[in-house]
Amino acid sequence: MFGIIGSGSWATALAKILTDNHHHINWLVRTDAMTESISKHRQNPNYLSSIVFDTALLQLDTNVSKVVAASDHIIIATPSAYVADTLKVLSKKDFEGKKIISAVKGIIPQDNILLNDYLEKQFNVELRDYFTIMGPCHAEEVAAEKLSYLTFSGVDEETAVGIATYFKNDYLNTVVNDDIYGVQFAAILKNIYALGAGIAHGLDYGDNFLSVFIANSADEMAGFLRNVGIHNIEVGKHEGEDPVTHKRKANYAASVYLGDLLVTCYSLYSRNRTFGKMIGKGYTVRSAQVELNMVAEGYNASKSIYIINKNVKAEMPIAETVYKILWEQLSPGEGFGQIEESLV
Secondary structure (H helix, E strand, O other), X not given: OEEEEOOOHHHHHHHHHHHHOOOOEEEEOOOHHHHHHHHHHOOOXXXXXXXXXXXXXXXXXXXXXXXXXXXXXXXXXXXXXXXXHHHOOOOHHHXXXXXXXXXXXXXEOOOOEOHHHHHHHHHOOOHHHEEEEEOOOOHHHHHXXXXXXXXXXXXXXXXXXXXXXXXXXXXXXEEEEOOHHHHHHHXXXXXXXXXXXXXXXXXXXXXXXXXXXXXXXXXXXXXXXXXXXXXXXXXXXXXXXXXXOOOEOOOOOOHHHHHHHHHHXXXXXXXXHHXXXXXXXXXXXXXXXXXXXXXXXXXXXXXXXXXXXXXXXOOOHHHHHHHHHHHOOOOHHHHHHHHHHHOO
């Protein structure tokens, strides 16, 4: 039995995939009013309202302890900034015997650590019991049943393959690898670069500049991943066949790395791109947050990566400039003037 913690657009999309595949789920939602609305109207009143659920497959609750207790596989799909507060009522015992699946495309800002490291620190969750769901995959396209791909990662790759089978259907293909740290850092970084792409758009840069910006962002991301010890980041080189999936092993050109970066920087569905565009047009961070009314993970991530990179020591002029625009009041125009000088 799957439990989903979170009721935003991505959590709602995952709930759709599982219930479309006829799986019962326990679903943590925010309020009793949301529970009543979904039960009555079969739709999430706040996100992806085009999705109509078979409510016979839903067990809705506002109590995280009940959802976790009733589930074998726990999907965490809340924004990273709210994870600690959502889970604070739970104990180490609550996670015993559970498989944890992260759909969080951010970093825990209170500690500047990945979710798996946070869960190990707070709840003794071992890495072998931790898995990730990463993109490229926009919730809106899942809602429209446009063919999408999800990448499932776990050091126990055989179990990751098993988890992936619950999600595969006519509009959702699955890919599996064992690169837990790489896929998470890539997901965090692509949101920062998508913010930058949005800022560039808001500043009225054109497609020619944006292509150069994204190419340089891809290179910068690869440099960071290499410095933190990720190995499968070469383009055009595959290190044989995966022993579990029997596909060629993924490299940096795979969907979860370069593919997710591209779609997040280009897509109109990207909330980080949208947030960045507002900043480029002169919105303050606070006014952009109010206008967007959704969490842009790249905002907090830009600060966390800036701090982490003091130890990693990768060359990151683009990510550092995005951080300074968002957190140190560097003007977008001046910041992108500096970025222009760094691009190759």
